[in-house]
Amino acid sequence: MTETLIEESGPKGPPILFYYAAVIFAVAGLADSAYLTAKHFSGGEVPCSIITGCETVLTSAYAQIFGIPTAAFGAAAYFAAFSLAVFSIYGNTRLWNVFGLLTVLMAAFTVWLVYLQAWVIGAFCQFCLISAATTTLLLLTYLASRLFSKK
Amino acid sequence: MANETQKTKLEKKGSFAPLIFIAVIFVATIAGVYVITQSGSKSEDETTASNSTAGNTVPKELEPLPNYGTAPPGAPSPHFKGSEGAPVIVEEFADFQCPTCALVYPRMNEVYSQFGSKIKFVYRNYPLTNLHRNSYDAAVAAEAAGMQGKFWDMQNLLFSNQSQWSNSSEVRRLFEGYAEKIGLDIEKYKNDVLGFAAKGRVDEDMRRARALNLTGTPTILVNGKVVNSFEVAEISRVIQSELDRFTPKKEESEKAPDSKEAVPAENPEKK
Numbered sequence: 347m348t349e350t351l352i353e354e355s356g357p358k359g360p361p362i363l364f365y366y367a368a369v370i371f372a373v374a375g376l377a378d379s380a381y382l383t384a385k386h387f388s389g390g391e392v393p394c395s396i397i398t399g400c401e402t403v404l405t406s407a408y409a410q411i412f413g414i415p416t417a418a419f420g421a422a423a424y425f426a427a428f429s430l431a432v433f434s435i436y437g438n439t440r441l442w443n444v445f446g447l448l449t450v451l452m453a454a455f456t457v458w459l460v461y462l463q464a465w466v467i468g469a470f471c472q473f474c475l476i477s478a479a480t481t482t483l484l485l486l487t488y489l490a491s492r493l494f495s496k497k
Numbered sequence: 498m499a500n501e502t503q504k505t506k507l508e509k510k511g512s513f514a515p516l517i518f519i520a521v522i523f524v525a526t527i528a529g530v531y532v533i534t535q536s537g538s539k540s541e542d543e544t545t546a547s548n549s550t551a552g553n554t555v556p557k558e559l560e561p562l563p564n565y566g567t568a569p570p571g572a573p574s575p576h577f578k579g580s581e582g583a584p585v586i587v588e589e590f591a592d593f594q595c596p597t598c599a600l601v602y603p604r605m606n607e608v609y610s611q612f613g614s615k616i617k618f619v620y621r622n623y624p625l626t627n628l629h630r631n632s633y634d635a636a637v638a639a640e641a642a643g644m645q646g647k648f649w650d651m652q653n654l655l656f657s658n659q660s661q662w663s664n665s666s667e668v669r670r671l672f673e674g675y676a677e678k679i680g681l682d683i684e685k686y687k688n689d690v691l692g693f694a695a696k697g698r699v700d701e702d703m704r705r706a707r708a709l710n711l712t713g714t715p716t717i718l719v720n721g722k723v724v725n726s727f728e729v730a731e732i733s734r735v736i737q738s739e740l741d742r743f744t745p746k747k748e749e750s751e752k753a754p755d756s757k758e759a760v761p762a763e764n765p766e767k768k
Contacts, residue, residue, distance in 0.1 A: 395713030
């Protein structure tokens with residue numbers, strides 16, 4: 347059944363491959379930001395580590411927005427992106443445009459977060475940079491899909 | 498038209514499939530977050546539990562780092578408190594810009610005040626330069642202060658005022674202010690900060706930390722054994738068990754100085 351669906355949604359809009367790529371990147375981003383959210387709640391004294399990312403960033407004033415961990419916003423956004431990509435796979439291609447809007451917003455937020463790490467906090471957190479990478483990949487996936495989409 | 502009706506049919510048919518897919522990922526995420534949150538608090542409980550049940554044989558659990566003896570020694574005549582020849586060497590590798598190090602700093606002072614001259618408490622610089630842009634300069638400032646015998650005063654100011662200088666792009670001026678505060682000869686300090694000697698000391702400590710494969714700060718070594726906690730009670734416990742290994746053996750030390758086995762629960766002196 348899925349095969350027929352793929353064939354159906356294939357000729358319209360972007361090739362289905364892009365949806366799959368988006369799903370993979372969104373799940374990677376979700377895992378990463380969910381991990382950071384969990385770390386935020388588990389608390390404890392995390393050493394400043396050259397492997398797992400740094401406390402400086404995760405304990406900074408920017409680690410929370412309105413009392414909610416920034417990583418949780420990321421997790422919610424990745425989850426939304428994932429859902430939209432899944433619906434797109436199953437033929438609801440209109441949602442792919444919503445996905446595009448979301449990735450643009452996420453990328454803008456990411457630029458701000460990387461700026462904070464580089465210039466305000468003065469420290470980088472590896473897991474936050476992974477998130478920046480996955481968001482960039484999501485945006486690139488969307489832009490590429492527009493480029494290759496058939497009308 | 499035909500296409501559209503076909504599409505809506507397909508959407509209806511497959512309408513549950515994406516929802517199931519999404520629900521699975523949602524549940525997996527929540528479960529993952531739950532597991533990590535729980536394991537974080539559990540692991541602490543487990544370690545303390547195992548330690549308490551293990552009782553006096555705990556030192557067997559902690560093993561000295563394999564290359565503790567062979568790693569580069571770090572900066573010569575390191576900054577230390579306590580007594581030079583103490584049998585237990587507590588070596589802290591820290592980064593002045595690391596928040597956890599600043600948090601642990603007063604605790605380490607507390608630990609030191611408990612043992613005093615029974616231990617040799619060594620401070621080593623391990624600035625995580627890829628994470629903290631001012632950490633290296635801070636370490637150099639402390640070493641420069643050390644050249645005028647005021648390393649510990651500078652260490653105190655650096656840790657106590659960490660938030661003041663961590664993000665600053667004018668750390669040199671801030672550190673000079675600290676240097677004046679603790680009464681350093683400011684001209685000598687300025688020269689020492691620029692010179693190779695202070696930097697060289699920091700670099701040698703870093704070389705030691707890297708050779709020991711230390712991945713984070715603070716890392717507290719007690720005779721080469723990594724303490725897996727930043728709690729005063731646990732650090733003290735490890736130090737005490739190391740001390741116990743040496744003190745009751747004084748009488749026997751002539752016979753078996755190399756024996757590194759943990760002393761059994763019965764203390765011969767008490768009997």
